[in-house]
Amino acid sequence: MKVIDISIAIIKNAQHHFLITLRPDASHQGGKWEFPGGKIEIDETPEQAMCRELYEEVGLTASQYQLFEKLFFDYGDKQLNLYFYLVEDFTGEASGKEGQPLKWVSKSQLAEYAFPEANLSVIAKL
Structure with a gap:
């Protein structure tokens, strides 16, 4: 089974609130809430993927962030390498672009x- 690399942005605003989005029902783990993120492309680093996905999904540009956690998770039908970045400074207004x-x-x-x-x-851990 191929392991999928995923980069995720944990966005924390000045009021110490976190941005979460709802997964489409038809997707893997559909109907659950998540932090914005997605698959890492072949030609990008986990950090670049997090920044790209964050902009594509919710229209935010990360300006201050660090790797918060890296973990492997096996769902049985999917195996994932997950890179969670804590984003504490960003520009833009969050909107569900998808x-x-x-x-x-x-x-x-x-x-x-x-x-x-x-x-x-x-x-x-948060």
Whole structure:
């Protein structure tokens, strides 16, 4: 089974709220909330992928970020290398550029949303 490399942006605003988006029902782990992100292309680094996906999905440009967590996760039908970046400074106004709902939630509110299992240890670490 091919391992898929994924880069993810954990966006934290000045009010210490986090940006989450809803996965389309038809996608893997559909109907769950997530941090914006996506597959790393062949010619890019995890960092470049995070910046590209962040802009493509929600229209934000990351200006201050660091690698927060790297982990491997096996869903059985998919194996993933996940790179989570904590983005603490950015420009732009967040909008669902692919039609997906999004919201800003506090750290304590994250527990109220269903996330893919691979995200749970990272949310706990926040």
